[in-house]
Amino acid sequence: EAVRLGITRALVEINEEYRLVLKPHGLLTRDPRMVERKKFGQKKARKKFQFSKR
16 A cells, blocks of 8 residues: 555656546545554553453
8 A cells, every 4th residue: 555655656746647547546545544542541442451340
């Protein structure tokens, strides 16, 4: 994904006309997903410590 985006951005920087071709295919869009941070009092971002009723 990152390599594809880098190559696409380089092509657009060389020739602006490539933007019209690449944009409809979604090749200029960065993936917005990020790693969720670890919360305190938990094992990971979503995983909790084992819960015991007694």
